[in-house]
Amino acid sequence: xxxxxxxxxxxxxxxxxxxxxxxxxxxxxxxxxxxxxxxxxxxxxxxxxxxxxxxxxxxxxxxxxxxxxxxxxxxxxxxxxxxxxxxxxxxxxxxxxxxxxxxxxxxxxxxxxxxxxxxxxxxxxxxxxxxxxxxxxxxxxxxxxxxxxxxxxxxxxxxxxxxxxxxxxxxxxxxxxxxxxxxxxxxxxxxxxxxxxxxxxxxxxxxxxxxxxxxxxxxxxxxxx
Amino acid sequence: xxxxxxxxxxxxxxxxxxxxxxxxxxxxxxxxxxxxxxxxxxxxxxxxxxxxxxxxxxxxxxxxxxxxxxxxxxxxxxxxxxxxxxxxxxxxxxxxxxxxxxxxxxxxxxxxxxxxxxxxxxxxxxxxxxxxxxxxxxxxxxxxxxxxxxxxxxxxxxxxxxxxxxxxxxxxxxxxxxxxxxxxxxxxxxxxxxxxxxxxxxxxxxxxxxxxxxxxxxxxxxxxxxxxxxxxxxxxxxxxxxxxx
Numbered sequence: 001x002x003x004x005x006x007x008x009x010x011x012x013x014x015x016x017x018x019x020x021x022x023x024x025x026x027x028x029x030x031x032x033x034x035x036x037x038x039x040x041x042x043x044x045x046x047x048x049x050x051x052x053x054x055x056x057x058x059x060x061x062x063x064x065x066x067x068x069x070x071x072x073x074x075x076x077x078x079x080x081x082x083x084x085x086x087x088x089x090x091x092x093x094x095x096x097x098x099x100x101x102x103x104x105x106x107x108x109x110x111x112x113x114x115x116x117x118x119x120x121x122x123x124x125x126x127x128x129x130x131x132x133x134x135x136x137x138x139x140x141x142x143x144x145x146x147x148x149x150x151x152x153x154x155x156x157x158x159x160x161x162x163x164x165x166x167x168x169x170x171x172x173x174x175x176x177x178x179x180x181x182x183x184x185x186x187x188x189x190x191x192x193x194x195x196x197x198x199x200x201x202x203x204x205x206x207x208x209x210x211x212x213x214x215x216x217x218x219x220x221x222x223x224x225x
Numbered sequence: 226x227x228x229x230x231x232x233x234x235x236x237x238x239x240x241x242x243x244x245x246x247x248x249x250x251x252x253x254x255x256x257x258x259x260x261x262x263x264x265x266x267x268x269x270x271x272x273x274x275x276x277x278x279x280x281x282x283x284x285x286x287x288x289x290x291x292x293x294x295x296x297x298x299x300x301x302x303x304x305x306x307x308x309x310x311x312x313x314x315x316x317x318x319x320x321x322x323x324x325x326x327x328x329x330x331x332x333x334x335x336x337x338x339x340x341x342x343x344x345x346x347x348x349x350x351x352x353x354x355x356x357x358x359x360x361x362x363x364x365x366x367x368x369x370x371x372x373x374x375x376x377x378x379x380x381x382x383x384x385x386x387x388x389x390x391x392x393x394x395x396x397x398x399x400x401x402x403x404x405x406x407x408x409x410x411x412x413x414x415x416x417x418x419x420x421x422x423x424x425x426x427x428x429x430x431x432x433x434x435x436x437x438x439x440x441x442x443x444x445x446x447x448x449x450x451x452x453x454x455x456x457x458x459x460x461x462x463x464x465x466x467x468x469x470x
Contacts, residue, residue: 006310007308007309007310068431071386071390071427071430071431071434072390072423072426072427072430073389073390073391073393073426073427073430074390075393075394075404075407075423075426076390076393076407076422076423076424076426076427077423077427079407079410079411079419079420079422079423080419080420080423080424080427082411082416082419082420083228083416083419083420087411087414156296159296160296160297160298163298163300163301164298164300164394166300167397167408167411168411174298174300177298177300177301177304178304180304180305180308181304181307181308181397181398184308184313185308186305186308189301189304189305189308190305192298192301193297193298193301193302193305196296196297196298196301197296197297197298200296201296
């Protein structure tokens, strides 16, 4: 027998039940960090997406810039932000998380708006809609499937990335991962991993539900596609 | 400007570049780790993906599993592997852990892209190749893979950028790569070191992306290049499957 400390069983149920309070509060923190990031990301991306769609000159620099952000690793981005927004602050975590939602949300908003059929545009004009009315009543609703598809990808990605913010003192479930690694103890890591994957799955399922709720015409017309 | 001038001093100090903890050594370690993981993933992913795309058997399950695997946080997998006694015993445990995790991270995008690339080939092209007397192996090697190459390369590019980015985390399990600057800097609240490390990682990731974009262009059969397959189009394809890490 080698004299190496065991990392314990993959799941030690007694630890889980004794730590259930902590686990729950970390899960809640994880959900909060994700929700704020995706919410703020959407609030920034919708106007940016509308602007990029209206002014094609903006499109290339905007997609280029958000694409550049995508290539920067999350730990590196947070580390670069830290001197500006505080080493262990929520702001640093959120700025990084929001940055990563921008590419997919802006791109899908533009794609959704660009796919609005010309007929719909002409019908709206014929009905006497102003540009603003047309945007809110015709174009944005028709772009919604694409925006929601982007929202799903952004949410699932953010759930995973929140774990990494544990390095700057945030992290939700990521804190369990750091704890498990620090203590050579499997259970916290497995709990963090499993809950993180489950959370991504549940969030995705909820957004699919939202898709069905706000796009009833799709459900009826597309036959469940 | 004071902060940026400190960063400039970090990069212009010769002793920061040399030695076992110098920029060059750490950069090479990150590149070595990434190369090992991506090469292994290319072999496994392209083989499995093209065979699945060719035969179509069991592909639904495998492709779905590959997509689901992408929801696993790489950071969790990395630490979990790192603390297993069998790994802790090894001298190069950190490197092996990181290489394995990066491999697991790189296979799904390569596999799904290779699968999609081979599957979506015009059936008429297949029939023509078979009618010319090609064996299934020849069909795969000489017709299907070359035609699938743009998508295969996009998958490899996605995987490589993700791996280079995630390799930063390897410093957390004891590999001395560019992540070392970031983690040491965060621990000691040394803004300059952290920021410089982050700059280096971002530069390396961008470089890998650009080099692979050029390679993809060079390797694509001339007939497929045309005006419709531009560098920008390649970027868009790669980003479509890329996830931040």
